[in-house]
């Protein structure tokens with residue numbers, strides 16, 4: 290346990306995305322997951338810092354800008370605005386957007402480099418090897434496909450490099466890294482990724498170069514301005530720079546004073562080694578505490594291949610959100626692809642899942658129940674004696690434990706299981722109302738029973754909406770508003786103060802006599818389009 294984790298703060302990051310092209314649904318995937326975690330932690334009463342941003346240096350970006358006849362900075366600025374606008378469309382509530390070309394970042398990188406230099410962990414040597422510019426990473430010959438492609442970028446041949454560079458003494462940290470993985474198994478998840486890293490460490494770690502010759506687009510090496518700092522050395526430190534408040538002097542001490550160590554780094558498995566090996570080793574060298582946890586999720590694939598900007602086989606998230614709304618996109622990817630595994634996207638499955646879960650199961654249940662409450666009880670939440678309700682009441686008994694199950698799910702980043710668990714309550718609600726048939730109970734004059742049935746269904750829908758709110762905040766807003774609450778799940782202050790998990794995740798929260806709104810569909814059925822258009 291690191292010192293800060295005992296406090297009421299929670300800092301988490303997405304990767305800082307390369308700006309070689311506009312974001313795609315893969316970039317959105319990690320960010321949606323991070324936002325769901327951030328929202329959950331806020332409901333738990335934590336002060337949260339969600340960091341996202343862009344990685345703007347290196348040959349990959351320099352070449353992209355050249356090809357487009359733009360200056361690298363101009364290119365970065367344009368792409369950054371497309372990231373920011375996508376995050377707005379997807380209701381991502383980030384607190385910091387870290388750009389690695391920021392001048393304050395230059396100060397942090399320089400100071401950090403100085404620490405490692407003073408420690409004797411940086412030295413000059415000859416670098417030879419195959420380099421994938423799209424990964425910005427040297428590759429082992431045995432990793433290459435058809436002797437010239439990295440396994441991810443099968444359209445961009447690796448390039449031979451032979452130059453004098455500054456190296457970081459990674460090999461010096463072999464034992465400390467082994468000890469880290471022994472002592473803190475939770476440091477890297479899921480288990481398959483941990484095993485992959487353990488086996489990589491087991492092969493013996495080699496020092497890696499942290500500078501490049503003949504590359505303008507980067508920060509100069511403080512001790513040798515002919516060289517620029519390797520893009521990944523500076524990118525990882527982008528997480529640290531992001532911790533500075535805007536009025537703070539850019540020093541390491543300031544950056545690390547409040548939010549460090551970061552609790553969670555969410556990444557895709559493509560950048561696992563940088564985060565699980567290079568990053569902790571660099572921090573060890575700088576004598577800094579390590580982050581709490583790294584989670585490397587799987588790939589969204591198209592025809593079995595990782596979707597990516599370099600391959601160009603991507604799906605445009607802007608088109609998806611414009612056509613279906615942000616809740617639909619967030620729910621689909623978090624529910625339908627087990628976090629940690631790879632998953633293909635399929636438009637028919639997308640439409641069917643959303644219609645089945647959100648329009649039919651959840652939306653219709655609320656709609657038909659509300660109509661009955663309007664008809665029978667003048668649109669007010671019926672009063673019931675909750676304590677007198679049998680403990681084995683199907684909705685009450687499940688609802689009473691659901692908050693805990695779901696909290697555990699968010700802690701474990703098990704988004705798919707969370708959605709399933711919540712949907713089980715909704716489906717139990719549908720089954721219950723059909724079996725109980727409150728419309729005939731009403732005709733028989735059994736008013737107390739009708740009240741109890743309708744209350745327990747409405748309360749189950751409320752609980753489902755609350756627990757889903759980190760994933761589908763707008764849908765949850767509409768449900769809460771129909772249930773008579775004036776509450777906004779997109780308002781950070783409200784979330785932190787008026788919607789505590791310990792209250793709202795319980796079963797039995799809906800206040801008797803609360804006036805309900807007129808029933809309106811909370812999630813409109815989606816039509817399967819012929820194509821997606823922006």
Ligand SMILES: Nc1ncnc2c1ncn2[C@@H]1O[C@H](COP(=O)(O)OP(=O)(O)OP(=O)(O)O)[C@@H](O)[C@H]1O
Pocket residue numbers: 304305306307308309313314315316318319423424555556557558559560587588589590595596597598599600
């Ligand atoms: N297909 C994908 N599936 C899941 N996550 C992805 C995918 N593509 C990108 N990401 C997310 O973006 C991160 C990589 O960012 P990067 O900017 O390198 O995007 P990229 O599209 O993979 O770029 P490129 O194709 O040029 O390698 C991943 O670690 C992950 O967080």
Ligand SMILES: [Zn+2]
Pocket residue numbers: 421422423424425439440441442
């Ligand atoms: Zn590559």
